[in-house]
Amino acid sequence: MNAIVTMTSQELKPQRHSRASGRVTIVDVARLARVSPMTVSRALKTPALVQLEARDRIAAAIKQLGYVPNQAASTLASAKSQVIGVIVPSLSNSVFVDTLTGIRDSLNQHGYKFLIGESSYSPEKESQLISTYLAHAPDGFLLSGIEQQDALREQLATHNVPAVRMFDLNPENGEVTVGFSHEEAGYSIARHLIERGYRQPGFLGAQLDPRMMKRRHGFRKALSEAGINPDIEVLTPAPSTVELGTKMLGQILQQTPACDAVFCCNDDLALGVLFECQRRGLSVPGQMAIAGFNDLPWSAFANPGITTIVTPRYDIGFTAAQLLIKLLRHETPETTSVDLGFKLAIRSST
Amino acid sequence: MNAIVTMTSQELKPQRHSRASGRVTIVDVARLARVSPMTVSRALKTPALVQLEARDRIAAAIKQLGYVPNQAASTLASAKSQVIGVIVPSLSNSVFVDTLTGIRDSLNQHGYKFLIGESSYSPEKESQLISTYLAHAPDGFLLSGIEQQDALREQLATHNVPAVRMFDLNPENGEVTVGFSHEEAGYSIARHLIERGYRQPGFLGAQLDPRMMKRRHGFRKALSEAGINPDIEVLTPAPSTVELGTKMLGQILQQTPACDAVFCCNDDLALGVLFECQRRGLSVPGQMAIAGFNDLPWSAFANPGITTIVTPRYDIGFTAAQLLIKLLRHETPETTSVDLGFKLAIRSST
DNA sequence: CTGAAAGCGCTTACAG
DNA sequence: CTGAAAGCGCTTACAG
Structure with missing residues (x-):
């Protein structure tokens, strides 16, 4: 009777600084599994250090209570x-x-x-x-x-x-x-175009991030080595998109009407260039060769399939x-x- | 002198349970700014409740010490x-x-x-x-x-x-x-195709998630209402990709050679269908009309531009x-x- | 293999 | 506007 009265008075007068969250904690699990909180912690992190029997009781208690460890407490x-x-x-x-x-x-x-x-x-x-x-x-x-x-x-x-x-x-x-080496990637695209016989290849660069600039550098290097003008290019800081590709083809053709191939710094641009070539009635690769970068999922299935660098992303x-x-x-x-x-x-x- | 000796002995005998992280804490900031940790906490969360002068000292201390609040402690x-x-x-x-x-x-x-x-x-x-x-x-x-x-x-x-x-x-x-209503979206694509005069439109569905099935349902409903056969379709649980689109065109044409339009459950599929039409020499929309879904960034710039549902994602x-x-x-x-x-x-x- | 004690770095709930 | 005390729910560092 006394005990009950005590409990009631505790309920009526909660601890001054109480801010129990109502959340199920490791202490609740420990109590139900009749072990210390420390053992519950071990059962979770290093089960090998806990007796099998205790482990089973802890697992059952966790399940029964729906215990989810508090990541913030663990981190702290x-x-x-x-x-x-x-x-x-x-x-x-x-x-x-x-x-x-x-x-x-x-x-x-x-x-x-x-x-x-x-x-x-x-x-x-x-x-x-x-x-x-x-x-x-x-x-x-x-x-x-x-x-x-x-x-x-x-x-x-x-x-x-x-x-x-x-x-x-x-x-x-x-x-x-x-x-991987972006410079080598740009270099190898240029070598491929040169070997195929293209003599006025241009570069379409968007975003102008450091890695793109390295691809450009490799591209230009190969062209220079082969005695080909490396300065046919259109650069813009805008993000590369299909829409941008459609515009950049127009720009590079305006600058250099004899341009016979483009290396696009990303396949997005290449797809835009392809669509724009179709619209202008330019045959690909007959009148305009297109190379891209990254091998995005559709590059192999475009018409024609787009030559590109496959990156191990x-x-x-x-x-x-x-x-x-x-x-x-x-x-x-x-x-x-x-x-x-x-x-x-x-x-x-x- | 005594004080120094005391300090030295403390350094030699660290507290038994010491596990100082070396990290700059709110206490360090408080000490430097000559306020309590509580005031630092307030300066961060509810600056209006802190005197301007104290706030300035706290800001300076935070900067000087490079203090970053510990999110885990805050969460806990x-x-x-x-x-x-x-x-x-x-x-x-x-x-x-x-x-x-x-x-x-x-x-x-x-x-x-x-x-x-x-x-x-x-x-x-x-x-x-x-x-x-x-x-x-x-x-x-x-x-x-x-x-x-x-x-x-x-x-x-x-x-x-x-x-x-x-x-x-x-x-x-x-x-x-x-x-938004996927059923209405499917319905409106069907209505558009019907109004344009297509009489054997088919449905290409991938992934088969609930929302795609609702689009299909709306599409079929409009066709049925117009007295058009709604059963020309190819469904697959595979994720929708451009590659898949190229294959599905072949499948639906094999089933229904007279199919004159397709509603693709995603623009990816539509792009694949478009490339495949080009490859097969089918004119778009003359021999095959294509509608997509989502208005992905390239849909407007394809050749031809792809009719689609613009979703407010x-x-x-x-x-x-x-x-x-x-x-x-x-x-x-x-x-x-x-x-x-x-x-x-x-x-x-x- | 197990547990009691202390502490992690904050914020709450008070009290002034 | 400010601060001392307690507590959040874990883990560390011991000791057995």
């Missing part, structure tokens, strides 16, 4: 968030979506989640995103490109968060990078994530710059 | 994560990427972050993702479609997390939904996020089912 206590920050230039470019898929497939295997940020190709925005994400105490970062701001590098160093760069190569400094994401996990485990990767290469897919458009 | 203490879980069917479909952009633009204004999950059109996977995300204590969810599993509904109810559904309408139950994301924020503030939205409509873009392909 362990200083490990299991979160990776990923920064890509654009989500509307399916190239980066493929990379995210690779990252996801890799990280999921190891229990990591990731936050996705879109830098819109802006180094300033990239640095801002890093600042925001640091509040979530990410265990690591996957970044796009190797041209980050100094401020960003300092932030990473200050907070001691490892990062892996994607989409390029970085043989110079010790930063871990996974990608899924593998870049997957490999970069694997490397980052190695770094997080303080394993030393064999190499800091992984070159995944590219392939030249020759199709009917050239 | 306040039981608010400022995180929204977003589930979309697919990231390779740019439609959903556009929606994510709308969501981001809306949530960024209000300081929310979001976790993106890809359900691959699977209700089971959707439920799993929700379970995973609940560990992050999201303040709310944005879901795709209105056909969630009962288990998912229970989870949301148990954890008392509000959700807004996207891409469809839901006049039946009280669930908050933002989208960016606005769906933006509006859904706005509505969710209202729910989180316990404001009552004027309506639970927001119809953003669609537009029929008539171009040269029909």
Whole structure:
């Protein structure tokens, strides 16, 4: 009777600083399973260290109560968030979506989640995103490109968060990078066009991000080496789209009517060029050869199929994530710059 | 002297349970700014409640120390994560990427972050993702479609997390939904084809998700009403791609050689059909009319331009996020089912 | 293999 | 407008 009275008075006068969330916690599970909270924690993280019988009782209690661990509490206590920050230039470019898929497939295997940020190709925005994400105490970062701001590098160093760069190569400094040589890719497209006999190939470049400029550089280098004028080109900072491709064909033909081939810095542009050629009655590749970049899903099925560079974007994401996990485990990767290469897919458009 | 000795002995014998992270905390900022940690917290969240002078000292201290608030600690203490879980069917479909952009633009204004999950059109996977995300204590969810599993509904109810559904309408139950009528969209494409005089229009359907089936239903309804055979169709559960479109044209022509128009459940398929028509020497729209769905970025620039349904996918994301924020503030939205409509873009392909 | 104690870095709920 | 105390729900670092 006394006991009941006591309970009632407790209910009427809750603790002064009480702010119970009503949420099922590890303590509730522990009580039901007749173990300590610590053992529940172990059963979840390192089951091998917990007796089978206890493990079963804990599993049953978790199920019965519908327990979901509180990630915030775990992060705070362990200083490990299991979160990776990923920064890509654009989500509307399916190239980066493929990379995210690779990252996801890799990280999921190891229990990591990731936050996705879109830098819109802006180094300033990239640095801002890093600042925001640091509040979530990410265990690591996957970044796009190797041209980050100094401020960003300092932030990473200050907070001691490892990062892996994607989409390029970085043989110079010790930063871990996974990608391929954009310069060589541009070079090989030019060589292909030259070998096919095109003598006035032009370059269509959009976005003007550093990697595109490297492709352009390789393209120009091959042309110069072959004694061909490398200055037939149209450049614009606008994002590459099919619509832009339709316009750029007009522009390059106006500048150089004898232009007989174009290397588009992305397949989007190439598709626009193809449609515009059809509209103008220019045969492809007879009157105008078209080469693209990335091998987007429709490139092989266009009419004609579009010659392009096949980029290993899924593998870049997957490999970069694997490397980052190695770094997080303080394993030393064999190499800091992984070159995944590219392939030249020759199709009917050239 | 004594003091120095004391300090030294403390350094040699750290506290038994010490696990200082080395991280700059709110306490460090408070000390430097000569206020309490509570005042720093207020300066960050509700600056109006803090004296201007103190605010300036705090801002200076934050800058000097490079303080970044610990999100995990904040979430744990306040039981608010400022995180929204977003589930979309697919990231390779740019439609959903556009929606994510709308969501981001809306949530960024209000300081929310979001976790993106890809359900691959699977209700089971959707439920799993929700379970995973609940560990992050999201303040709310944005879901795709209105056909969630009962288990998912229970989870949301148990954890008392509000959700807004996207891409469809839901006049039946009280669930908050933002989208448009897929049935009406399919109906209006059929009406357009009928009015143009096509008498054997076929339907090409991929993925077979609920919304596509509603479009098909509207399409068939209009044909039946007009006394036209609605059974010319090819259906496949495979994801819609340009490659698939090239194949499906062959299939429907094999079934029904006299088929004179196709409604493709997505513009990807329509582009494949267009390329395949070109390859087979079928004039568009003379021998084969093509209609698509979504108005992907290249649809207007194809040759010919592709007639399609323009879907308000960016606005769906933006509006859904706005509505969710209202729910989180316990404001009552004027309506639970927001119809953003669609537009029929008539171009040269029909 | 298990558990009691302390602490992670914030915010709530008070009290002034 | 400001601050001292307690607590959020975990994990670390011990000790057995």
